[in-house]
Amino acid sequence: MIEELFRRGITGLIIGLHSDIIVHYLHSYGNEEQKLRWLPGCVTGDIVTAIAMTEPGAGSDLAAIRTTAVRDGDHYVINGQKTFISNGIHSNLVIVVAKTDTSAGIKGVSLICVEEGTPGFSRGRNLKKMGWHSQDTAELVFEDCRVPATNLLGQEGKGFYYLMEKLQGERLAACIMAQAMAEAMLDMTLKYSREREVFGKPVGSFQHNTFKLVEMATDIEIGRTFVDSLIQDYISGKDIVMRVSMGKAWIPEMANRVAYHCVQLHGGYGYMEEYPICRFARDVRVIPIFAGSTEVMKVIVGRMMGL
Numbered sequence: 001m002i003e004e005l006f007r008r009g010i011t012g013l014i015i016g017l018h019s020d021i022i023v024h025y026l027h028s029y030g031n032e033e034q035k036l037r038w039l040p041g042c043v044t045g046d047i048v049t050a051i052a053m054t055e056p057g058a059g060s061d062l063a064a065i066r067t068t069a070v071r072d073g074d075h076y077v078i079n080g081q082k083t084f085i086s087n088g089i090h091s092n093l094v095i096v097v098a099k100t101d102t103s104a105g106i107k108g109v110s111l112i113c114v115e116e117g118t119p120g121f122s123r124g125r126n127l128k129k130m131g132w133h134s135q136d137t138a139e140l141v142f143e144d145c146r147v148p149a150t151n152l153l154g155q156e157g158k159g160f161y162y163l164m165e166k167l168q169g170e171r172l173a174a175c176i177m178a179q180a181m182a183e184a185m186l187d188m189t190l191k192y193s194r195e196r197e198v199f200g201k202p203v204g205s206f207q208h209n210t211f212k213l214v215e216m217a218t219d220i221e222i223g224r225t226f227v228d229s230l231i232q233d234y235i236s237g238k239d240i241v242m243r244v245s246m247g248k249a250w251i252p253e254m255a256n257r258v259a260y261h262c263v264q265l266h267g268g269y270g271y272m273e274e275y276p277i278c279r280f281a282r283d284v285r286v287i288p289i290f291a292g293s294t295e296v297m298k299v300i301v302g303r304m305m306g307l
Contacts (some may be wrong), residue, residue, distance in 0.1 A: 002173055006180040011277055012135035013284040018042070019084050021170050022049040024219045025095055025111065029154035029162055030188075034113070038093060050091035052082040052140050053163070059084075059298040062097065062160060063106045067142065069098035071149065075111055076100070078120070078145040084290075088138025089126050092116045096142070097163065100156050109159040113151040113224040120145030131282040167292065168240055171248040172230055178255035179227045181284045182220050185255075188277055189213070197268075203265060212265065218260050223251045242304045249297035252287035259284050 002016040023042045026035060026049075041047030058064040067080025078098055085094075094114045101108030106178040114121050124139030154162055190213065193204030203209055226247055233240050263270035270277050288294045 002176050003180045006177045007184045009181075009184065009279055009283070010134075010248075011132050011177075011181075011279075016173050017051075017144060018049050020173055021166065022051050022095060024169065025051070025153060025162065025166060026113075028166070029111070033150070034153070038113070041092075047092045047128050048087055049093050049095070050085055050087035051095045051097070052085050052088075053097045054082060056081060057101045060292055062109065062163060065097060065099060067096065067098040068102060069096070069100050069110060069147075070113050070208075071100065072146075074149050075146045076149060078112065078114065078142040078147060078153070078177050080142050081124075082140040082142075083138075084127070085138050085140050086290075088140055089123060089136035094121075094140065095153060099161055104157065106160040107157050108165075110156045110231070111153040111159040111162060112147055113141070113153055114147055115151075116146065118145055118147060130148070131279070131286060164241075168234065168244050170291045171244045171297075172234055172240070174231065174287055175227050175244070175247045175251045176278050178252040178284060178287045179220075179223050181280055181287075182216075182223060182251075182255040182258045185221055185277060185280050185284075186216050187261045188212070188280075189216075189265050192269075192277075193265055203267075209265060212261050216261060219254050220258065223254055227251065242301055245297045245300045245304075248292060249294045249301065252284070252293055255284050256288060 002020065005015065023039070026038055026042065028037070038047060042049060045056060053062060055065055055067060057066065067078065067082065069076040071077045078096060080098065082096070096112050096114050098110060098112055099108045100110040120143050122143070124141055127137045127139065129137055151199045178200065190204065193209060193213065194202050196203045230240055230244055230247055233243070262277050263281050266275060266277050269275050270279055270281070
């Protein structure tokens with residue numbers, strides 16, 4: 001579904017984030033009562049989910065988050081702010097990443113489910129972005145937000161490890177998005193380059209432009225092989241942390257190189273909103289940033305290589 005939506009330029013995380021990423025946290029770490037309470041609505045669409053990780057001062061460094069969840073009898077009291085939260089406006093259930101022990105570093109991070117309408121939970125702005133205009137991306141605020149202790153997802157202090165396990169799937173989804181967009185951009189540019197003439201010749205027939213198109217086609221073929229291999233290993237249950245981090249560092253960057261050259265080959269029309277390449281170039285830009293930036297992916301791979 002993600003691949004076909006992004007191939008058509010229907011960008012946004014509301015479907016893939018809910019179905020392929022967040023609900024898996026509930027399925028994997030939720031107890032039976034939580035599953036019975038939330039999963040049916042997640043399936044019917046009556047419950048839309050979000051996960052609140054990023055804060056104004058902490059993104060990829062999850063150990064630096066400041067949102068706290070202090071145990072008070074049968075409740076947790078959550079205080080903090082989140083930003084760049086996809087599905088933040090439309091969500092009915094938010095998995096909040098918070099510190100239940102501020103002195104324990106990553107071992108003090110927990111996941112707590114906060115339902116829509118909980119006192120102390122409010123939504124800030126629906127943020128205005130360069131692209132992905134159909135996707136709500138919000139600020140979330142928690143002010144003495146009292147949540148039943150039964151809303152703790154999994155074990156207290158295990159949140160960081162749950163995130164690391166599930167981020168494999170999120171980064172794979174980002175690779176699939178970027179790959180599908182790169183393939184679509186090449187297809188539309190090949191068509192344009194065959195039809196548009198300059199100096200009495202098709203744009204694509206000039207040697208420089210031919211070479212550019214061939215280079216893009218080659219990079220995209222390499223990306224497709226890599227993505228399909230990652231999908232197969234992920235479905236098989238293999239640990240793909242290192243390889244998917246490599247893929248997340250390379251495939252979205254490749255798609256952005258493709259976007260640049262495709263816009264250039266379209267000439268002035270590539271900068272016009274009526275041409276799909278314009279929106280694709282704008283929307284593909286964010287994929288090297290979310291789910292862990294290119295630079296963070298390289299840090300992860302470097303550490304796994306013993307560097």
